[in-house]
C-alpha cells in the first residue's frame with residue numbers, strides 16, 4: 366500500500382471572491398442601499414460611500430466561443446474587466462464610474478445584445494439542457510426559449526409587469542424541470558413503446574425496473590428473449606425509463622406535447638413556496654417557433670399585466686382572483702386534464718416542502 370494517498374479532487378464551485386469587481390469585494394456585506402436608475406441598470410451604494418453600477422444583458426444562454434469572446438471583449442474595453450453570469454443566464458457588467466454606463470450600454474446594443482431583465486420585467490427565460498447534454502428530452506427547451514424571447518423582447522427591455530416574471534422551459538416533466546411563474550414543460554401522452562428485439566442487448570433490466578417511479582415496469586420473456594413489459598394502467602408517461610433503455614421509445618412527433626404550468630414560486634423571507642399548477646395541456650410541440658405555446662404564454666402575461674395589482678407575482682394574483690376567474694380572463698379551457706385523478710394523487714397533493722407527516 367502506498368504511504369501517501371492522493372488527495373481527493375474537489376470539483377465544487379471555485380471561490381467567487383477572486384472574480385469579483387474590487388468595489389464589490391471591498392464592500393461585501395456592507396451595502397447601504399441600491400436603486401434602479403433605468404431598466405437593466407442597478408446602482409449599489411455602500412456604507413463606505415463607494416458606488417457600483419451593474420448593467421444586465423440578455424443572452425441566448427447556449428453560447429458559442431465567439432459570442433463569449435465578444436462579451437468578454439466588451440467587458441475589457443467598456444467595463445472594468447469583470448463579467449458574471451446570473452442563474453438565469455443574464456450577463457452582468459459592473460463599473461465603478463457612472464460615466465462608463467452609457468458607452469457600455471451602447472457597445473452592448475451595437476453588438477446585438479439587449480439590456481434589461483431587472484425589476485418588474487420578464488427576465489431571461491431559463492431552460493434545461495435539452496438536446497445539448499441530456500438523454501431524455503422530448504423537445505429542445507433552448508429552442509422554445511429563443512422563439513419566446515424573440516416575442517417577449519420588449520417585456521425584457523422594459524418594466525411593464527406588475528412584478529418580475531420568471532419563465533422556465535424544460536424538455537421533460539420529471540427531472541431538472543421548470544419551476545417558475547410560467548413554466549413550459551414537455552408532456553408525454555402515451556406509455557413507452559418497447560422494441561423487444563433490442564432490450565436484452567442494450568438495457569440493464571433491473572436498473573430500468575428500478576427507474577420507474579410508479580413500479581409499472583416488470584421483467585418479462587418475449588419471443589424467448591429477456592425483455593420488459595409495462596403496466597400501462599399504472600404508467601404516468603414520465604419518460605424516465607427511456608435514458609437507461611432507449612428501446613423503450615416514448616418521444617414522437619405526434620404524442621409528445623407541451624404543457625403550461627403557472628404560479629410556481631420559491632419561498633422567501635415573506636412567503637412560503639407555492640407549487641405551479643397545470644393550466645394548458647396537449648399544446649403542439651411545434652418547432653422551430655412553437656407558435657401555439659407562445660400565444661398562450663402571451664395571453665397569460667396580458668391578463669396578468671391588466672389584472673394584477675402592483676407587486677403581485679402571478680401566484681399572488683391568481684390566489685386573489687381565484688382559479689375559475691383565471692381561466693376566464695386568460696380564455697383557457699378548463700378540461701378533464703386539469704383534474705388530478707391519478708391513483709397516487711393523495712400523496713402528490715401533499716408533497717410540499719412545508720407539510721410533514
Ligand code: SF4
Pocket residue numbers: 493494495499500501502503506535536537538539540541542
Ligand atoms: S428537463 Fe429532463 S430532458 Fe430536459 S435536460 Fe432536464 S432531465 Fe433532461
Ligand code: SF4
Pocket residue numbers: 556557576577578579580581582595599600601602603604605606607615
Ligand atoms: S414512462 Fe415513466 S411511468 Fe411509464 S413505464 Fe416509463 S418510467 Fe414508468
